[in-house]
Amino acid sequence: MAAVVCLAGLVGCGGDSSVGYTLPPPPPQGLFVRGTVRAPNGLLARDATWQRLYDALAAPAYALTGNFVPVGSGHVVRLVLRRPDGSELEYGRTQTNAQGQYELQLPENTTEDTCRFLVVAGPLRSFVTSTVTAVDVDPLSEALVRLVLLTAGPNLCAYTTADLLNIDRAIRLLPGTVAGNAASDAATDATGKASSDPRVQEKLIAPIATPTPARSPATATATAPPTFTPTLGLTATPTLTFTRVPTNTPTITRTVTRTATPGAPTPTHTATRTVPPTETPSPIGPTATPTDTPTETATPTETETPLPTATPSPSATPSATPTFSPSFTPSASPTPSPTATPVFTPPRITVGSVSGAAGTVVVVPISLDQRGNAAVTLAPLELSFDPSVLSFDRCDRAAGVSAGKIVSAATPQPGRLRVVAVGDLVPFPSSTILECRFRIAGGAAGSTVVRFVSAALADANELELPAEGTDGTIAITGPPPPAVTLGQVEVAPGNAVSVPISLTANGRNLVTIAPLEFTYDAAKLDFERCQRAPGVSSQKRVTAAVPSSGRVRLVLAGDLTVLADGPVVECTFIARSNASGSAVLGFVSANVSDDQFDDFDASGSDGSIRLVPGLPSLTVGDGSARPGGQVTVALSLDPAGTPVVTLAPLELHYDTSLSLVECTRDEAVSAQKSLSAQEVAPGILRLVLAGDLEPLPEGRIASCTFAVAADAAVDAVLSVRRADMADADFREFAAAGVSGRIQLE
Incomplete structure (x- = not known):
């Protein structure tokens, strides 16, 4: 223990007990990750139908600088350690406060550089890259996570904290906007736009740009081991254990010394050889089995000195103690039987064929046939499709796939789909492993193909298994779309x-x-x-x-x-x-x-x-009323320079919460004109204003009063469905109409 302390403290140790030492500082403990969770409209998910409809109306566009809205309180935030094999371990969880902020403590003896912590909030994730500055979670941080996991595969730890920050900065500096009705939609849009940018791609690939030797299946090679054939007596099959020390020349000089065990002849020999060797021992009498243990010594020429120990058979009778200089000659006999190299059968991906009506969503199954393999990772699968016929929605893992697998999908360009399925080391089943949803365009007909492009799988030993694949077809059936x-x-x-x-x-x-x-x-x-x-x-x-x-x-x-x-x-x-x-x-x-x-x-x-210059138009005015009351709306004319003398007929459609009371001619209209109005059916008013050839004035020409139902709960609308007019020369016009509205107080 004292020696260990001496080395650690870089101080001398002796008999003097007063000698002190300095321990290195302990690893950092109690490190915290803090930040804010942000999303479109401050919403991580659309749980309610009303919220989904509101989002569909107001799908916002956000700058790629990430001006999203804090999510508010009560959202669960988890600290997860993502391993290179895709498995994940949870180390803690908390909830956001009213400002969408969170705080999580890293485990002891870990830092932001530990490969590789994630902060997870609903569908959004962020790499832990600091314990000093904020680690915010938003659709852009999720885009970073998706792109890195998609690119890195099992090489996640090749990405340093600085690499992740550089890629994140490149994404957030991109021009343009991100649109999305929900957090996952915005993340998908951001992923697609970032993945197509060459600067982002350059930074994504840089950490793994230097190739590392890929693990490949071992190929058995039939090799004839050397057979040492003495000219007399002892037959030795040496076992050689090398400890190599590199030298500056490829020449190896070997010195061999043999010492037999007691009771056996004691051969002493010295051989010097230059590799490749030829060693043939001299006759030595009894049969013995020596063991050669050569040691290479770094000299101007590399020297290996085997020190074998010959162990003779107990029944051996020594006949002499010769001294010899053996010459070992490798023999090709006996020749071992070659071991056949196993034939690799690639796994097969099958894109399923389905049918669906135009305007609907279809689920395309993606199946895997392992064909004797044990793939645990799919990274990535690439498919292509016609973007004018199909729009990609999402991919989910199939029912038979381990729950420890995480599926991520992105469309790096229109008509191209890239899917990754990674996680635990449970092999995929030889059945359906993914279900990908596509929406068929409203006007589509016939059929369309979802094409297999490529697929890379790997087993639990990270052995790559390139896959074959077949295409799938979507037949477009059923009635025409709405x-x-x-x-x-x-x-x-x-x-x-x-x-x-x-x-x-x-x-x-x-x-x-x-x-x-x-x-x-x-x-x-x-x-x-x-x-x-x-x-x-x-x-x-x-x-x-x-x-x-x-x-x-x-x-x-x-x-x-x-x-x-x-x-x-x-x-x-x-x-x-x-x-x-x-x-x-x-x-x-x-x-x-x-x-x-x-x-x-x-x-x-x-x-x-x-x-159309000169085309008259008629406007139904707005009004307000209480349920159970009455409301009067004005009917106004804009003749657009045309001397209109007759309105015959005007047809209004309105809500049945309204019922006609009466319509009256405005005082500015010639007294020689008469007005008749009739509610020909609930919600339909037909009105005629005609008489002399005096032009109708611009502005209000009539007013209609309606009773509002006592149980009316929402605003009522009035629509001009027909407004036929004529001038003094009996030319007719189909006038333009402007609808009105009655607001309930």
């Missing part, structure tokens, strides 16, 4: 107009649109608002937003009342006074759901607003 149609209307420059948006369910019980996205010409139109169309359940609500100029995203959701075919939403625009020609309303996408919560991608048709 369809969304954007209306086509006309309006005079400077006036407002409401555009109907219609739905065709094609046999499905659709209840929700979440979301619908379309574009408009922002140089010609200004967006005003969207509201549900009359006839749609009053328990449904439309929420609309303009995430960017010229783009509308809306959600129609509420109860489970089935949406009837026809107009379901109306969106109002104002045509700019200097606009001309036509303004296109371009369908982008629509996701709809039925009453069983099955999702469909709807096909869509573009709409348009044609700008």
